[in-house]
Amino acid sequence: MLDRQRQAGDGGDRPTAQVPECAAAEADFVIGGYLAVPAVLLGETARLRFPVWRKQGESRVARVRPAGPAGPGAAEASESAGPSEMLYVALGDYYLYRRQVESRLGLLLGDAALGDRRFELAHLVVAQLLGEMLESWPGPELVERIERVAGQVAECCRDDALLRRWLSLRAEAYSTARHSVNVCLLGLLLARSLGWADTDGPVLAAALLLHDSGKAGVQDAIWEREGRLRPGDWDLVRQHPARGAAWLVHVSGLDGRIVKVAARHHEQPNGHGYPGGLMSGDLDPWSRLCAAADTFDRLSSSRSFRGALTARQAATMMRAGAIGRFDREMVDGLTRLMLDGALDRANEAGGAAAAPAGRPDGESEGGDPATLESYLPLPPLKADVRLDERPGGQPPPRHQQRRRFSRHPYSMCCRVSYLRAGATSQAHISFWVTAVDLSRGGMQFVHDSSMPLGELVSIFLPDGGRGRHVRAMIVRCRRGAGGACFIAARFDCDP
Numbered sequence: 001m002l003d004r005q006r007q008a009g010d011g012g013d014r015p016t017a018q019v020p021e022c023a024a025a026e027a028d029f030v031i032g033g034y035l036a037v038p039a040v041l042l043g044e045t046a047r048l049r050f051p052v053w054r055k056q057g058e059s060r061v062a063r064v065r066p067a068g069p070a071g072p073g074a075a076e077a078s079e080s081a082g083p084s085e086m087l088y089v090a091l092g093d094y095y096l097y098r099r100q101v102e103s104r105l106g107l108l109l110g111d112a113a114l115g116d117r118r119f120e121l122a123h124l125v126v127a128q129l130l131g132e133m134l135e136s137w138p139g140p141e142l143v144e145r146i147e148r149v150a151g152q153v154a155e156c157c158r159d160d161a162l163l164r165r166w167l168s169l170r171a172e173a174y175s176t177a178r179h180s181v182n183v184c185l186l187g188l189l190l191a192r193s194l195g196w197a198d199t200d201g202p203v204l205a206a207a208l209l210l211h212d213s214g215k216a217g218v219q220d221a222i223w224e225r226e227g228r229l230r231p232g233d234w235d236l237v238r239q240h241p242a243r244g245a246a247w248l249v250h251v252s253g254l255d256g257r258i259v260k261v262a263a264r265h266h267e268q269p270n271g272h273g274y275p276g277g278l279m280s281g282d283l284d285p286w287s288r289l290c291a292a293a294d295t296f297d298r299l300s301s302s303r304s305f306r307g308a309l310t311a312r313q314a315a316t317m318m319r320a321g322a323i324g325r326f327d328r329e330m331v332d333g334l335t336r337l338m339l340d341g342a343l344d345r346a347n348e349a350g351g352a353a354a355a356p357a358g359r360p361d362g363e364s365e366g367g368d369p370a371t372l373e374s375y376l377p378l379p380p381l382k383a384d385v386r387l388d389e390r391p392g393g394q395p396p397p398r399h400q401q402r403r404r405f406s407r408h409p410y411s412m413c414c415r416v417s418y419l420r421a422g423a424t425s426q427a428h429i430s431f432w433v434t435a436v437d438l439s440r441g442g443m444q445f446v447h448d449s450s451m452p453l454g455e456l457v458s459i460f461l462p463d464g465g466r467g468r469h470v471r472a473m474i475v476r477c478r479r480g481a482g483g484a485c486f487i488a489a490r491f492d493c494d495p
C-alpha cells in the first residue's frame, strides 16, 4: 500500500485511508497524503462533498474549499479551477473522490471543449476502477460501480464519431485494466458494425469491462512473460474465465450474459479453447465477439518484450489463424473495420499501409515468421509426451492400430509452402493453416480450400517460438462441415 505520510499544511491533518495500488500506478503523488487529480475530473468544486486542496510551495497544500455546505470559507468555494490545473484530494476522501468522477464520466466525455484530453481522462477513470477490481475480488459494490460506468460509456459511444476517436486514442501499453477498456471500445464498435442493437450497449459494455475479472489477485507479470508459461502459471491462465464467472454469478441481479462472457471468452468454435472446450454451437454471440476483440487488442498492444502490431498486422494475423479458432463473422467484421481505418491508432500514421503485402504480417526480414500463437500465452511443453510412444505404454485403440505413430492434438498456426508449383517465388505459394494433430509421421491441418493429393509441401512448425521446416506429401483431403478441408500430410522425414 501507499505511503500515507501526513503532511503539515492548511488542514493537512486529514485522515488517510487505504487506497488501491492502481491509484499509485496512474496518479502523481507529489505531496504525501494527497492525491493529485486533474481539476476537470471533479467538476464544480463548490458542489463537492469533500474538501479539495491546491499545491502551495513544494510540500504544502492549501484548502480550496472546506468540507460541508457553505460555511466560513464559502467565498473560496466558488473558486473555479482551470482546465489544466491539478487539485489535491486527501487520501481519506479517496472513495468519495472516485464516486464523484465516476458519476460524471458521461459529462466528461461529452465536454467537447476538452478535445482529445477527455478520452485520456475517461480511459484513466475506467482503468483505475478496473484496477481496483483486479486488486481484490469483484464484489457486488464494485460490480455495481462498473455497471454504472459501462452505462455512461455505452451512452456516449452511441455517437459513432466519438467512439471512433476514443478508439484511435486507446492505450497501447498492455495491462489487464487498460486492455479491458480497449476491448470494451473495440467490442462496441464491432457490435455496431455487425448491426447489433445499441439498446444492449450498457450490458455489453459491462460484460466487456468485466470479461477478465477472473484475473483478480493474479500478478500482471504472468501475462508479461515471453514464450512458454510455467505449468502453474498456465493453470492460472486457463482457470481465469471460470474464476471470474464463479464470482460474478453470485452478484445478485447481474445479467446472465455478463457471466457467460467472463466464462467463455477464451473458448474457440473448434473446441480447442478453454476452460470448457465448448464447440461453436454452444458459444453465444457476445462471447464470440469478446474473444475476437480480446485477441485483436492483445496483438495490437505493446508488451515488455515486444512492440505492438499495427491494426493491419493484427487483423491479418488473426485471419491467417482464424479457421476454427475465431468466429468467421467476427474476424470478417474486424477486417472490414481495419480496412476502413477505424482500428488504426492516431499515432499510426499510414498504419494501414505499413505492413508489406504478400507476406504474413509480423514476420521479420530473414527471421522466423511470427504466428498468432507466438503472440499469445503458450502452454508449457509436455515433457512426458513423446510423439512415437503412447504414454504409459498402453496399446493404441483399435481404430489407430493401423497407424505407425500415435497422433496427438496440436493446435497451432503453421505455414505451408508448395515445393514444386510453377510460381517463381515461394512467397506467392505459401499460406497459413491451423494444425489439428501431429505425430512423428505426419500431421493433419485445416485449410479453407482443398489441396491436390501427392503434392509436396514444406510445413513450418512453430515450436517454442523458434520453429522448423519439414518436408511433407499431401496424402488425404476431406471437406468437412462449414466448407473447411481437413488435410493429412505425411512427413518425408521425422519432424
Ligand SMILES: [Fe+2]
Residues within 6 Å of the ligand: 211, 212, 240, 265, 266
Ligand atoms: Fe481473458
